[in-house]
Amino acid sequence: MLLDAAVTTRCRRRVHLEHDPDAGRSTGATDVEDAGGAVLPEPDPGVEMRLADAAEHRAALAARFAQLLGASYRRVPDGARGERVEATLALAADESVAALGAAELPPGGGRRGHAELLVRAAGAGGGWYPVIVVRHRVSDPGNGAWTSPLARPHPSAATPDPERKVRAVARDLLRLAHLHRMLAAAGLGVPSGPAWGGVVGLDADCVVWTDLAAAPGGEAGRSPLDTYDRRFADRLAVATAARTGAPALAEPSRITECRRCPWWPVCEADLRRVDDVSLVVRGEDALRLRGRGITTVRALAALDPRRGLPEPVDTPDAPAEDTGLGTDLREAVALARAWRSDVPLVRRVGRPEVPRGDVEVDVDMESLGEDGAYLWGVLLSGADVGLAHGYRGFATWDPVPTRDEARSFAAFWAWLSDVRARAAERGLSFRSYCYNEQAENRWLRGSVERFAGEPGIPPAEEVEAFIASDAWIDLFPAVSDSFLCPHGKGLKRVAPSAGFGWRDPEAGGENSMRWYRRAVGLDGEEPDPSMRERLLVYNEDDVRATHALRTWMTSDAVLAVPHLDDLRAEPDRTVA
Ligand code: SF4
Numbered sequence: 036m037l038l039d040a041a042v043t044t045r046c047r048r049r050v051h052l053e054h055d056p057d058a059g060r061s062t063g064a065t066d067v068e069d070a071g072g073a074v075l076p077e078p079d080p081g082v083e084m085r086l087a088d089a090a091e092h093r094a095a096l097a098a099r100f101a102q103l104l105g106a107s108y109r110r111v112p113d114g115a116r117g118e119r120v121e122a123t124l125a126l127a128a129d130e131s132v133a134a135l136g137a138a139e140l141p142p143g144g145g146r147r148g149h150a151e152l153l154v155r156a157a158g159a160g161g162g163w164y165p166v167i168v169v170r171h172r173v174s175d176p177g178n179g180a181w182t183s184p185l186a187r188p189h190p191s192a193a194t195p196d197p198e199r200k201v202r203a204v205a206r207d208l209l210r211l212a213h214l215h216r217m218l219a220a221a222g223l224g225v226p227s228g229p230a231w232g233g234v235v236g237l238d239a240d241c242v243v244w245t246d247l248a249a250a251p252g253g254e255a256g257r258s259p260l261d262t263y264d265r266r267f268a269d270r271l272a273v274a275t276a277a278r279t280g281a282p283a284l285a286e287p288s289r290i291t292e293c294r295r296c297p298w299w300p301v302c303e304a305d306l307r308r309v310d311d312v313s314l315v316v317r318g319e320d321a322l323r324l325r326g327r328g329i330t331t332v333r334a335l336a337a338l339d340p341r342r343g344l345p346e347p348v349d350t351p352d353a354p355a356e357d358t359g360l361g362t363d364l365r366e367a368v369a370l371a372r373a374w375r376s377d378v379p380l381v382r383r384v385g386r387p388e389v390p391r392g393d394v395e396v397d398v399d400m401e402s403l404g405e406d407g408a409y410l411w412g413v414l415l416s417g418a419d420v421g422l423a424h425g426y427r428g429f430a431t432w433d434p435v436p437t438r439d440e441a442r443s444f445a446a447f448w449a450w451l452s453d454v455r456a457r458a459a460e461r462g463l464s465f466r467s468y469c470y471n472e473q474a475e476n477r478w479l480r481g482s483v484e485r486f487a488g489e490p491g492i493p494p495a496e497e498v499e500a501f502i503a504s505d506a507w508i509d510l511f512p513a514v515s516d517s518f519l520c521p522h523g524k525g526l527k528r529v530a531p532s533a534g535f536g537w538r539d540p541e542a543g544g545e546n547s548m549r550w551y552r553r554a555v556g557l558d559g560e561e562p563d564p565s566m567r568e569r570l571l572v573y574n575e576d577d578v579r580a581t582h583a584l585r586t587w588m589t590s591d592a593v594l595a596v597p598h599l600d601d602l603r604a605e606p607d608r609t610v611a
Pocket of ligand 1: 048049287288290293296300302
C-alpha cells in the first residue's frame with residue numbers, strides 16, 4: 036500500500052474509507068454508484084477547477100524554470116509512474132543535472148510522491164532538496180522569510196527577505212517532509228545540514244525556504260518532520276487496518292471538513308444510523324461529549340443543562356484533555372432538542388437585531404474561483420432616491436479573467452456610490468447588506484487592486500472606508516447571534532424560515548459554476564445565453580433572500596421561532 040502526502044492532512048475516517056475495499060466509491064461525473072446504501076455526489080466543479088488551475092500554474096512554472104536555468108535543468112518526461120521513476124533516477128545520476136523537474140520518487144515505506152522540482156545540494160555527499168509549486172500565498176508582507184530568486188532556486192542562494200514573512204501552510208510543510216523522507220529512503224537525500232524544503236506560491240516570484248527539522252509551527256511546537264512522522268505512521272495504520280479488514284481505527288465524526296468531503300453521504304448515513312452526537316455538535320465538542328458518556332443526539336437532548344455535564348467516563352474516544360465544552364451546554368442541548376423535533380431555527384435572543392436604513396441595498400457577488408468576479412447583483416429598496424427600486428446585475432460576460440471586469444465593477448461601484456450620495460443629499464440613512472462578507476470584501480479589495488487606474492475604479496482607501504463603515508452590514512453574524520441552526524447557517528438553509536424560496540430548484544454555488552462555464556463558453560463550446568439568464572435569476576434570488584431574511588428578522592413574525600428555553604426535553608428520558 037502506498038500513501039501520498041495528502042493523507043497527513045486528511046480526516047482519519049476518510050483515509051479509512053479510501054482504503055476499505057467494501058466502501059462505496061464515486062467513479063466520475065456521470066457514473067455515481069451505490070456506496071453502502073448512500074450515493075456519493077458528483078465531483079465538486081469547484082474542486083475540479085482548482086485542480087485544473089493548479090496544473091496550469093505548475094506547467095507555467097516548469098516552463099519558467101526551463102527558461103531560467105538552461106541546460107542544468109532537465110524535466111522528467113510524462114509517462115507511466117514506473118517510467119517516470121526510472122527517468123528520475125537516471126537524471127539524478129547525471130552529474131550535469133543540477134535541477135530536476137517533475138520528479139517521481141521511488142515508492143517505498145508506504146509512500147509515493149512527486150516533486151515539482153529537485154535541486155542538487157552542493158559539495159561532497161550531494162543529494163537533493165525538494166521544491167513544490169502551489170497555488171496559494173506562501174508569504175505575507177513583512178520580513179524574515181528565507182527566500183531565493185526563481186533563477187537561483189537553491190537554499191545556498193536564500194537570504195532573509197526584507198519584504199516578506201513566511202505564511203506557513205501545514206499541508207505544504209507536511210508534503211515537503213514526505214518528500215524529504217522519500218528522498219532519504221531512496222539514497223537521494225542530503226546527508227547533513229538543515230533539512231531544506233522550498234515552496235513557490237501563487238505569486239511565483241521567489242522560492243520560500245524552510246528547515247523542516249527546525250522550524251517551529253508544527254503540532255505542540257514540533258518540527259514539521261516530527262509532526263509528519265507521527266501523522267504518517269497513524270494514517271498508515273488506519274489505511275492498513277481498513278485494507279486488511281482489521282477493526283477500524285477511525286470512526287466517522289462530523290467535523291468542518293465534512294462540508295466538502297465526497298464521503299459525507301456515507302458518513303452521514305452511518306452517523307444517522309447511530310444518532311451520533313456529532314450530528315449537532317461537531318469537532319472537539321463531540322469528542323468531549325463522548326468522553327462524558329453522551330454519544331447520541333437523544334442523550335444530549337435529554338440532559339438538564341442546569342446540572343452540567345456528567346462526569347468523564349473511561350472511553351478510548353475521550354480527548355486527552357477534557358476542558359469542558361467550547362459550546363454553551365444550554366445551547367448544545369437546545370440544538371439536540373431542535374434536531375430531534377425537526378425545528379429548523381431556535382432563537383437565542385428575545386428579539387433579533389439588524390440595523391436598518393431609510394435606503395437599503397442588498398448585494399451579492401458571483402465569482403469564478405480566483406479568476407474574477409463576473410457579477411455584482413444589487414436590490415434597491417426603502418425610501419425613494421429617484422432611482423428604480425428592484426434588482427440590477429452588473430456583469431461581464433467576457434470569460435474571466437478579463438479586463439472587462441474593470442468596466443462592470445466600476446459600473447457597480449458608481450451605482451452604489453450614487454445611491455449613497457442621493458440618500459445623503461436627502462438626509463436619509465443608508466445601509467447595504469450581504470450574507471457572509473468574506474467573499475464580497477475579498478473581491479471589493481481585489482478589484483481595486485487589480486484594476487487600479489482603469490476608468491471608474493475607486494482608490495483602495497475609498498473601498499476600505501466603505502467596508503469599515505456602518506453602511507456595510509454582514510447579515511451572517513446577525514443570524515449567528517440570533518439563532519441556533521441545527522442544519523447549518525447557510526443562506527439557503529436559513530432563508531426558508533423567513534418564507535423565501537429560490538425559483539431555480541437547482542440553485543447553489545457549485546451549479547452556478549457549471550452554468551457560468553456554459554454561459555461564457557469556457558469549455559470551448561458556443562456561449563449559452565440561457566445560462567446567463569439562469570445566473571441572473573439565481574443572483575437576484577440570493578439578494579432577495581437576504582432582503583427577505585433581514586426584514587423578517589426585524590418583524591414580529593420572527594417571534595414565532597421557538598426560543599431556546601422553550602424547547603423541553605422529551606417526556607421519555609430514557610437514554611440509549
Ligand atoms: S465526511 Fe467527514 S467524517 Fe466522513 S470521511 Fe469525510 S471528513 Fe471524515
